[in-house]
Amino acid sequence: MDLRQQSSRNGSPRKVVLSTIPSDAHTWNLLFLQLLLEEHGCAVTNLGACVPVETLVAESVRCRPDLIVLSTVNGHGVHEGLDVARAVRGRRELDGVPLVIGGKIDTAGSRTAADFRPLLDAGFDAVHVGVTAVPDFLALLERLPSVGHDGTGRRAYVDAAR
Amino acid sequence: MPPAELAAAGTFHAAMDAARRSGTLVVQPRMGFGDTARMRAGLIATRDANAATVGTLTLDSFTRVGDFDAAARAVREGRPLNGYPIVSFAPDVTRTMLDGVCGPDFPVQVRHGSPLPGRIFDALIDAGIDATEGGPISYCLPYSRTPVQRSVAAWKEACRKLAALRERGVEPHLESFGGCMLGQLCPPSLLIAITVLEGLFFLQNGVRSISLSYAQQTSAQQDEEAVTALHRIAARLMPDAAWHVVIYAYMGLYPATEPGALRLVADAARLAVRTGSTRLIVKTAAEAERIPSIAENVTAMEVAAAAAAMTSRGTAPAPTGVEAEALALIHAVLDLNGDVGKALVQAFAQGYLDIPYCMHPDNAGRTRSVISDDGRLEWTRTGSLPIGHLTQPHRSAQLTSTRLLHALSYVKHRYDDLPTPA
Numbered sequence: 001m002d003l004r005q006q007s008s009r010n011g012s013p014r015k016v017v018l019s020t021i022p023s024d025a026h027t028w029n030l031l032f033l034q035l036l037l038e039e040h041g042c043a044v045t046n047l048g049a050c051v052p053v054e055t056l057v058a059e060s061v062r063c064r065p066d067l068i069v070l071s072t073v074n075g076h077g078v079h080e081g082l083d084v085a086r087a088v089r090g091r092r093e094l095d096g097v098p099l100v101i102g103g104k105i106d107t108a109g110s111r112t113a114a115d116f117r118p119l120l121d122a123g124f125d126a127v128h129v130g131v132t133a134v135p136d137f138l139a140l141l142e143r144l145p146s147v148g149h150d151g152t153g154r155r156a157y158v159d160a161a162r
Numbered sequence: 163m164p165p166a167e168l169a170a171a172g173t174f175h176a177a178m179d180a181a182r183r184s185g186t187l188v189v190q191p192r193m194g195f196g197d198t199a200r201m202r203a204g205l206i207a208t209r210d211a212n213a214a215t216v217g218t219l220t221l222d223s224f225t226r227v228g229d230f231d232a233a234a235r236a237v238r239e240g241r242p243l244n245g246y247p248i249v250s251f252a253p254d255v256t257r258t259m260l261d262g263v264c265g266p267d268f269p270v271q272v273r274h275g276s277p278l279p280g281r282i283f284d285a286l287i288d289a290g291i292d293a294t295e296g297g298p299i300s301y302c303l304p305y306s307r308t309p310v311q312r313s314v315a316a317w318k319e320a321c322r323k324l325a326a327l328r329e330r331g332v333e334p335h336l337e338s339f340g341g342c343m344l345g346q347l348c349p350p351s352l353l354i355a356i357t358v359l360e361g362l363f364f365l366q367n368g369v370r371s372i373s374l375s376y377a378q379q380t381s382a383q384q385d386e387e388a389v390t391a392l393h394r395i396a397a398r399l400m401p402d403a404a405w406h407v408v409i410y411a412y413m414g415l416y417p418a419t420e421p422g423a424l425r426l427v428a429d430a431a432r433l434a435v436r437t438g439s440t441r442l443i444v445k446t447a448a449e450a451e452r453i454p455s456i457a458e459n460v461t462a463m464e465v466a467a468a469a470a471a472m473t474s475r476g477t478a479p480a481p482t483g484v485e486a487e488a489l490a491l492i493h494a495v496l497d498l499n500g501d502v503g504k505a506l507v508q509a510f511a512q513g514y515l516d517i518p519y520c521m522h523p524d525n526a527g528r529t530r531s532v533i534s535d536d537g538r539l540e541w542t543r544t545g546s547l548p549i550g551h552l553t554q555p556h557r558s559a560q561l562t563s564t565r566l567l568h569a570l571s572y573v574k575h576r577y578d579d580l581p582t583p584a
Binding site: 022023024025027028031032033035036038039046048049050051074075076079080104106107108109 | 223224226227230232236241242243244275304306307345346414415442451452453467486519520521522523561563566567570
């Protein structure tokens with residue numbers, strides 16, 4: 001794969017903020033995604049375990065990422081994901097930044113996007129669960145266009161997700 | 163050997179002491195539900211399982227991180243939680259939930275995951291519970307962004323609160339979670355060192371009945387050597403405490419097939435019995451997918467107990483240096499300060515303790531490990547760990563997402579891919 005395709009317009013690496021929800025202490029998923037994103041030409045800011053919503057927003061505003069990725073496996077993603085989405089979508093600086101969530105995001109092991117409608121409605125652009133989560137995520141990453149901060153990136157990304 | 167003056171009550175302490183004396187393996191689930199009726203049903207099913215058992219209240223992760231409002235809101239709105247929100251219920255609610263279930267014959271332990279456990283300790287004491295677990299390192303580094311120093315201070319105070327139960331004639335019990343440390347890829351000598359140091363921290367802060375832990379890793383032989391070393395080191399360093407060793411069934415990426423998952427928990431039970439450990443915490447066949455049901459927990463406990471019943475005490479495997487490494491780590495840390503809490507803080511600052519792949523800001527992050535060709539956990543980088551004279555780091559290729567996933571999935575694949583015995 002040509003990593004240059006993964007870079008944004010000006011040739012610098014695509015910036016990704018990688019996080020989890022406030023109550024989730026798991027980090028192997030974050031380390032795996034960090035390595036995966038780096039191998040795909042991204043510069044990753046990994047916020048580690050139990051990230052408060054305000055930390056995630058503040059770090060995102062500071063980094064101005066091209067993508068915000070939430071990975072969670074403790075079953076509380078359906079609750080706290082909503083808080084994250086509302087907080088991110090409430091910040092004008094983060095307008096148009098694609099926001100995705102994946103992992104095991106409820107206590108029942110639900111698998112279909114229909115189960116996660118509230119997350120999409122709250123502002124996530126994609127929800128990735130089950131065995132296809134990683135390939136689906138990579139497919140989206142490859143189709144993620146060069147992102148300025150003009151909102152076009154998000155629209156194209158949403159199209160790619162459907 | 164337990165000292166003679168230990169308080170007589172203390173349901174968990176007394177039950178575990180009796181099990182240790184009789185050589186019975188006690189099995190315990192990781193069970194926790196947000197709903198009180200379901201929690202009670204889970205405890206009754208645990209008590210009635212065909213195994214020697216103790217009960218568990220595993221707390222939800224809002225409570226673990228101190229977001230009691232979120233836990234209370236979820237309870238109010240009837241949304242599912244991933245555990246029992248003990249702080250958000252009035253003490254009477256938990257007492258009623260436990261009434262007629264929990265007692266001297268069936269003690270209950272609270273399992274949580276909090277680096278700042280004060281409110282959790284208050285709630286469990288108020289509810290009449292006398293046993294819990296964790297530790298200032300094992301519940302801080304892997305599971306939070308709380309500074310180690312703050313966690314040490316909080317755990318010091320929590321230990322004192324728990325120890326004060328003795329004034330009411332109850333002997334409290336505290337288990338170190340130090341034998342887990344991210345669940346996988348941490349070489350055994352460091353797991354032993356951390357659980358022993360946390361045990362010494364508990365003892366220094368007034369707790370007298372403790373357990374030390376070890377999580378099943380990638381090699382049965384290496385695990386047996388490690389747990390044997392843990393027993394020897396504890397006997398040497400804690401002559402005046404009442405202690406036992408608890409084994410955790412594998413804490414990493416779990417097999418997805420039911421036969422694979424149950425074979426893994428059966429092997430954990432064999433490890434416990436062969437090494438003379440007293441307690442085993444199981445995992446279920448549903449672990450890879452979601453929060454397990456009550457029935458899945460009972461199955462796991464019964465499979466473990468059946469495997470234990472078919473196993474007898476083993477002879478210690480030939481040492482490959484695990485005990486020497488663990489002792490070097492423990493003594494280097496203890497030499498830093500007479501106060502174990504201060505020594506732990508300093509040890510992380512200096513990299514004398516440094517957990518591979520741990521993202522916590524207080525972790526030096528200069529160590530790395532790998533699963534060797536024969537399935538053992540080995541160091542590839544030892545950073546500033548004081549074991550340079552004892553170990554030759556293995557050579558390894560650069561860490562990639564594929565290699566990491568391969569290592570994380572090593573146990574899952576080995577157990578899922580085995581043919582089911584007829």
